[in-house]
Amino acid sequence: MQPAAAIPVIEFLDVSYCVAGTQVLSGFNLQVQGGETLVLLGRSGSGKTTSLKLVNRLLSPTSGEVRVKGVPIGEGDVIRLRRGIGYVIQDVGLFPHFTVERNIGLVPKIEGWAADRIRARVEELLQLVGLAPETASRYPHQLSGGQRQRVGVARALAADPEILLMDEPFGALDPLTRDELQREFLLLQQRLHKTVVFVTHDLREALRLGSRIALMEAGRLVSVLSPPDFLRSADPLASAYVRAFGEGLESAANRGAS
């Protein structure tokens, strides 16, 4: 049930970002629609992570404007903005001195939720990301890499944000765990319909998870394509990607679409 309004949830308007004289992002225009998973694909240094951090204002654009739900984010309260956006990073960044329960419940807690509501929410989220209820009392160092990232996803979803930013969340996991988490991500997304911006350099992951793929190179947006179109694309960079990843990509794209 998508709202009829055509306002994109996230919008980059001619955004540039410079740091120490280096142009990291230039003339970046992109719209992310409600409920879609937009994948930012590109090699290291192409500006994917920078674009992601511009959305929750961990970085501010040098020029241009980023809008969330039609509102320029430079004007509003940055803390409110961030609490309405789930953020998942490759290194997870769980608080090592907090139990899983406190990690997941932190934002609800500082938002002033009642203790039993937080507990119920934590329980619900653990189940959602496929973790046993007794995980709640564990500390991050007692978990495996895959479990940690599940907690990371649960924590990002805690206050039920509309937007989810994911920066190579499965990049550091072994192939089997990655496969498992990708599959669960798709199931989760079918239920929750969050607006997701997902950064990866893995074409297979992009094809599988993305509803659209935004291909980036050297701080510029090359093209935005659906997974099937990406495979057929005549764009030299897109076809270079397809060649580099070799056989079996169609099945990844189909799985993502199904």
Added chain:
Amino acid sequence: MNVFRFILQNHSQVLELTLEHLRLVGFSTLFAMLIGIPLGIGIAHRPRFNKPVLASANIIQTIPSLALFGFLLPVPWLGERADRLAILALTLYALLPIIRNTYTGIRGVDPAVVEAGRGMGLTESQLLLQVELPLSVSVILSGVRVAVVISVGLATIAAAIGAGGLGEFIFRGLAMVDDRVILAGAIPAAILALVADFGVGWLERRLQPR
């Protein structure tokens, strides 16, 4: 042994000087923490200032203690009371380990943890109080521990300017060429240093994050 008989005979004075000593160390450590911890946090967040601040604290550390006590003596309000002056000098010496360890502790917090916290909408003060400080508290305390142990030793020299403390016995003993009197100051001071070291060390382990 003679020393212990001497201490027993003069126990009330030993106790009095020990308490004076504790007062010098206690206040100076407290002030050094009140100044050093915020300063350490400040330079951890603004690395631009870390060199000048640490360099200044370092330079203070290189001033011989007797000379520093002497330099401060003519300062108007301070010079009136030797204990004020001693507390100030001890505070200055305690700054370096506290600032440096606070800086190291805060900088040592995993950047991914800080980024995740900031990204999920913690304010800078929530980030500091709930994440950065709890994760660096044991490093900060180990700086405090070094500061306390140094202070206990340095405070004996404060007696040279009449600030009291266990140094009284040491200087008196030196003048009288009487080992018993020297040791009556030195032994309690050593015990004080050991107890403080153990106490803060215990706190440090208690507060260690997992």
